[in-house]
Amino acid sequence: MATEPEPQGPARRTPPAQSARSAAAVNALRTAPSLAGGGIVPGVPSRGLPTRTGDSTPDWLEPAMAANGIGSFDWDIRRDVLEGDHRACAILGLESGRFDRSSAAFLAMLHPEDAPVVRRRVERAVAELGQCGAYYRTVFPGGELHAVRFRGRVLADAFGRASRMVGFVWDATVELHKRERAGELAALREERSRFIKEAARALSEAVTVRDVARVFTELPLPGLPPDGLVLASLEAGRLHVLGASGYPPEDMHPYHRTPLLPTHPAAEAIRNRAPVFIATRDEYRERYPEAWPQLAEGGMRSAWAFLPLVASGRPIGVCLVSFDDDRRLDADERTLLSTLGGLVAQSLARARLHDAEHELAAGLQRVMLPRTVPSVPGVTTSVRYLAAGSGLQIGGDWYDVVPLPGGHVGLVIGDVQGHDVHAAGIMGQLRIALRAYAAEGHPPAAVMARASRFLADLDTDHFATCTYAEVNVDYGVVYAVRAGHLDPVVRRADGSATVVPVTGGLPLGVAPDEEYRVTRFSLDPGETVVLCTDGLVEARDMDLDTGFARLCEAVSGELPGRGESPRDPIEVLADRIASQAADSTEREDDIALLLLRWDGPAGGLAAQQLRRRIGQADLARISELRGELRDALRRWGVAELVDTAELLASELVTNAIRHTDRDAMFTARLYREPGDGRVAEAGRARLRVEVEDESDLWPTRRTPGEQASSGRGLMLVEALADGWGVEPRGSGKRMWFELSAEPQGEPAES
CATH class of the missing domain: 3.60.40.10 (PPM-type phosphatase domain)
Structure with a gap:
């Protein structure tokens, strides 16, 4: 507890003899033995004060002290005996037998933080024959904390030595409470300021509407912990409950996606763009009789604060803060809730825009990408x-x-x-x-x-x-x-x-x-x-x-x-x-x-058919086709046919491309004849290659000269194939050849 500044005495040099006397008095203050006897003696006469009628105290002093609740004390420094009147005893909370009238007993009554300050000021006043004052706390026998102020002056004897300290005491508990309340309010304001900063940070980091609802329903409001929190958006005149805490889900169902009645306090808050505070259930019933029956069915809360959520001048929702007991919010609490409502409104508006953009983007992306x-x-x-x-x-x-x-x-x-x-x-x-x-x-x-x-x-x-x-x-x-x-x-x-x-x-x-x-x-x-x-x-x-x-x-x-x-x-x-x-x-x-x-392929065996379309102008496709045919024949288990089949297939496809103006269709199939029943041996294999085109011009076999660069394709087919021919197809023709392979066991696995 704060104390008054120590009074500064006049700058003077204390004589050695007087310093010795003062030191002795101070030592007596610290070490004086306790005297038996109970309590401070009330009715101590005042010494050294002027009088009007020869009495020790003037007639007007006692009524004035009584009217202001001031008590007096007298401390005999040499004997270390402290005496006071009945008001001083009451102010100090003294009881008979509890105080032995010594300075040590007096200091023991003080708050541990205040006793050193009081001792130091009294010691200086005794040393300088001056005055002192202090503000200190003391604990009454019942345990309650009180505060006391005193002001005293040290009086000297005929030899200039410190003899007595006389003064006044008065109760300062009201002042103590004011200081404590001021400290509590300062701490609460700091806590609320910190809360607003933290809430603003958390809401600014909330991206989606769900994030905003989660942050709001988890906010620890300082000084007024609520019993229920609800965040709801307003869409086409209907409330959509986004999040709630302190309420069972069944209590929220009647309000979710339902029209907002104009007589409801939430509607009034949205309509007037101002918060609505309700302190008691009676006040709710009196102000909103039409909305009361629906609320009375729940019967959980006793005080409410409806905060409108307004963004860019447009209402977008409402948030509810409720309490189980009657609660009349002061100006600071209302300001705090109003500020919170503004922060939530801005965050919710931003989150709704984000969710709308996200839904638009997600929908567009779903349309652009394959559905399945x-x-x-x-x-x-x-x-x-x-x-x-x-x-x-x-x-x-x-x-x-x-x-x-x-x-x-x-x-x-x-x-x-x-x-x-x-x-x-x-x-x-x-x-x-x-x-x-x-x-x-x-x-x-x-x-x-x-x-x-x-x-x-x-x-x-x-x-x-x-x-x-x-x-x-x-x-x-x-x-x-x-x-x-x-x-x-x-x-x-x-x-x-x-x-x-x-x-x-x-x-x-x-x-x-x-x-x-x-x-x-x-x-x-x-x-x-x-x-x-x-x-x-x-x-x-x-x-x-x-x-x-x-x-x-x-x-x-x-x-x-x-x-x-x-x-x-x-x-x-x-x-x-x-x-x-x-x-x-x-x-x-x-x-x-x-x-x-x-x-x-199913069963672990490669499919035994290869079918490809060859573009009329895509000569590079012929090279790719040869590679595919080689791989297919190896996987089909007839690798010995690769060279011959590749050569003859290339001749047929090239002939179809060069002499027609349409695409050609290439098909290779492997047929197997039944074996002799042995498990490890397959039957005879027969490869049939077909090239179809849409030209009615049939190939003509001719004998080229030694210097000719073409004309040997059909000769190769006739010489190397086991069989070949040309078949009509209605529109176009089909050229084919066949190669045979002896059985060599099962086809290679794919």
């Missing part, structure tokens, strides 16, 4: 899309799975430049165009080239990166084309992960005449191709090499086997890859992820 991934026999796919951690949460990343002619499948992963609605619109157009090109049966290089020209023709000043891969489902061969995008990652059968280098070209839309090169690689049954956009492997704090290393680590981890988990292992792998970035709220780019696992 088609199921293709022989492969299993899994896709993931993660929106950016901030911003509009919509961009140009996309994936697609396209069923192709012949039962094969095309994989598309891409990213349009930018992260806005414009980029998303371009992405939608480009995805549809690329899907159409692929579904028409164009080879990967042609699909990518046409998509690039399409984007350039849109004249959007945007480019896009893309990887397109055509997967031969029959025997697991992948033909990949890359336009400025990332290389694919393959999870091998042994669980390892490798980045497959794919020859790259310029991004789509940069150079309309760009020609893209195809990279071919094979999959074994159970191996998985992983395609992703750069948001997964690149960030401000992560370079591309580090990102690919993390991706390969996630891809190569151990997966549950078939039957060990209710989920397909490819779904587990997709979740594990996506989880690397799913928890990052600072992610600046979207992530598209596409996984395809080649399961192999």
Whole structure:
């Protein structure tokens, strides 16, 4: 407790003899023995004071002291005896037998923090023959804390020595309470100021409406802890309860999504743009009789504060603060709640806008991306899309799975430049165009080239990166084309992960005449191709090499086997890859992820048919076809036919392309004759290759000269094939040849 400043006496030099006497008096103050006897003696006469009638005290002094509650005391310094009147005893809270009239007993009554101050001031007054005063606290016998003020002066004897101290005491408990209350109010104001800062910070960090409701219902209001909190938005005249604490859910049901009655206090708060405070249930019933019956059914609360939520001059909701007991809020408490309502209103308005933008972005993204991934026999796919951690949460990343002619499948992963609605619109157009090109049966290089020209023709000043891969489902061969995008990652059968280098070209839309090169690689049954956009492997704090290393680590981890988990292992792998970035709220780019696992043909045997369309102007496709035929024959277990079949098939396809103006259809089938019944031995194998075109011009066999550069195709077919011929097809023709292979056991597994 604060005390008065020590009085400063006049600057003078104390004679040595007087100093010795003062020191003796001070020592007596500290060490004087207690005297037996009880209490302070009331009615001590006043000494050394002037009188009007010869009495020791004037007639007017006692009534004046009594009227002001002032008591007097007299301390004999030499004998260390302290005496006082009855008012002093009452002010000090003394009882008979409790006080032995010594200075030590008096100091023992004081608060431990105040006793040293009082002792020091009295010692100085005795030493200087001056006056002193102090404010101190004392504890009454009942335990209550009181405060006392005293003022005294030291009197000297005839020899100039300190003899007595006389003075007055008066009760200062009211002042003590005022100081305590002022301290409490100052602490409460500081706590409320700190609360407003913390609430403003928490509400500013709330992103969604759900976040705002959670923050509001968890706020610890200082000085007036509420028993119930409710946050509700106003939409089309109806209340939507967003969050509540201190109320059972069944109490909120009658108010949720119901019209707000004009006689309800919440309606008045919204209508007047001012808080409504209700201190008692009687006041509620008197002010809002029509709304009272609905409230009376609950019967939980006794005081309420309805705070309107107003943002940009428009009411958007109301929040309720309620108490179980009657509560009349003072001006500071009302100001605090009004300020809180303003903060909640601004935060809720911002969160509603964010949720609306997020819903718009999510809806647009759902429309742009495939609703479902088609199921293709022989492969299993899994896709993931993660929106950016901030911003509009919509961009140009996309994936697609396209069923192709012949039962094969095309994989598309891409990213349009930018992260806005414009980029998303371009992405939608480009995805549809690329899907159409692929579904028409164009080879990967042609699909990518046409998509690039399409984007350039849109004249959007945007480019896009893309990887397109055509997967031969029959025997697991992948033909990949890359336009400025990332290389694919393959999870091998042994669980390892490798980045497959794919020859790259310029991004789509940069150079309309760009020609893209195809990279071919094979999959074994159970191996998985992983395609992703750069948001997964690149960030401000992560370079591309580090990102690919993390991706390969996630891809190569151990997966549950078939039957060990209710989920397909490819779904587990997709979740594990996506989880690397799913928890990052600072992610600046979207992530598209596409996984395809080649399961192999049913029964573990490769399908024994290969069917491909060859574009009339696509001579490079012939080379790709030869490679596919070689892989197919090896997987079918007739590797000895590879060289001959490749040569003759090339001759037939080249002949159809050169001498017609339409596309050609290539088909290779392997037929097996029944064996002799032995398990390990299959029957005789017969390969039939057909090339169909729409030309009615039949091939003519001729004998070329030694210097001729053409004309030997049919001669080779006739010489090497076991049989060949030409068949009409109504419009066009079909050329074919057959090769036979001796049985060598079961076909190789795919």
